[in-house]
Every structure is written in C-alpha cells, then in structure tokens.
Amino acid sequence: MSDASADLHPDVAALAHLLGTWSGHGTGSYPTIEPFEYDETITFGHVGKPFLSYGQRTTRSDNGLPSHAELGYLRSDGTSAVELILAHPTGLTELCEGTIDGPTITLRSISVVGSSTAKPVRAVERHLTVEGDRLHYVLRMSAVGLPMTHHLEAELVRQA
C-alpha cells in the first residue's frame, strides 16, 4: 500500500516509526469467550499524503485459519493529535481519536457503528508502543453490554 517514490508527508512524520510490516503473536480474552492465541501481520504504508494506510490480519494459533482483519487509515495534522479510521469485516466501522506521545499512540473510539448483522460493540481503546523493532499493543473493548474490558494484547517484530 506504499508508494516508494513519494516522500512521507510532514504531517505524519511522528508516525514514521510505524511504516513497514510487522509480524508476531497475541493473546485474546473476553468474559464471554474462551481465551485464544493468534498470529498477526500488520502493515503500515503511505503515498505521500497526510495519512498512513493500515491493515492487519490474524490467524488462529491453534488451527492456522484466518481470524480477524482490519483495514483503514491513521491520520494526523502534524500536531500530537491522531485519528484512526477503521473498517472491520464483522460489519463494524470504528473511528478513534487520540494522541501521539513519542513512540506511544493512545486512541479511544468516538464512534463504533455496526451493520444490522454485526455484534454490538460500544467502544474501543487502543494503546500502541514501538520500542526499536518491537511493536506492542493492548486493546480494550466495551461490547455485548459489558464495560471497557481487556480484550487483546500482542507483540510484533519488524520484518526486513
């Protein structure tokens, strides 16, 4: 999703450390489901405009089958403000706003909307940190009537 010929837009310079492909392992839990483990690949790209493209895909560690996926964009105006605009194949759109603080991005949904066939998710919190070649994130979620509750944690390594 990158255009190698374009320079990174200065408004997203503070997100430059995310660019590239990351692979790793995560664990998921929620009060209403069995805990699970997953393998994940995340890609951040850019085309020289003031946003990064974002895509991730996971497979279940127990059977290797595709599990979750997300596609969207990280957007900034050159301040510490950042927005995440996301589509989920589960029928949800997610719009988050938050802040960039050095290697750490903290986001909270301002809107989660579900189609008529989607499971009800009310809110999402995402915390993402890059340290050297390691990307770590935690995701908390308020869904199916429950308050904000831990859901996902993963650590990924930058791919060559």
Next chain:
Amino acid sequence: MSDASADLHPDVAALAHLLGTWSGHGTGSYPTIEPFEYDETITFGHVGKPFLSYGQRTTRSDNGLPSHAELGYLRSDGTSAVELILAHPTGLTELCEGTIDGPTITLRSISVVGSSTAKPVRAVERHLTVEGDRLHYVLRMSAVGLPMTHHLEAELVRQA
C-alpha cells in the same frame, strides 16, 4: 489481500464476479468543486470467510498524484443482502447496506461518521455493475449541506 489456498465462502458466492483487480478511468463533479478526472485501481480479495476485502486508489489524471483512497469489506450472509464497511483517509467511516441483483450491487449508507477534522458527509449511494470484464459504478453523495447529488462515475477493466 487474497489467500489463494482458500475456497470462496458460499455466503459471498454471488460476489465472485468482483474478485481480482480492476483499472480504469473516472470523472468527478460536485456543485462545490471543479470537475476532475481520475485513474483508478480497485482490488477485491478474500480469505475464505464470508466477506470480500476491498481497496481502491485513484490518481488525478491531470498530474498523476494520489487522490482518493478507500479500504474496507463487502459482507453478505448468502441472501441478496450486502453490506459495505469502509474507511476513508479523509477521516470518514461509511457503513452501507443494500442488495445484490445479479451483476448489480446497490448500496446506501446507513451511517457516515466523520472525525473532528473531516469534511461533513451525510449520506452516500453507490451503484456498481459488472458486465463481462467491465466494472461500472456511480456514486452519489449528500455532503457540505447539499442533498443527494451525483459525484463520481467510472468504468474499469478487469486486469489479467
């Protein structure tokens, strides 16, 4: 975005004709902007689950620079119902519902949500038809206080 080893999920069999990559040319207009022309590439993929991934990118025909982009998913439950879950780098999420009628998909937004820095879009209508190796779409939009108004029309050809 495809996993070539997976069979297409039967719930999205009616969308099989979309799979692959399409390239072509489009024209855009809106009462508040100068008309413009664009070149576009669209890709539909799948991983064996009941949705297709969808991504598009356009470049301005006059200067070749990146213009719009969208990422998301088309989702169906095997009936004629279809959902489009979309993220826009302009800070918008778009959730559409509609119907599949043979080679034609008609969608209308049930939700368009903008971040605090996004331009106000109220609703979107999308009409997409495949005839052989040609994909044609029309997009209408209610934005910046205007009623539903023609915005985009393009014709793309399936790539080998």
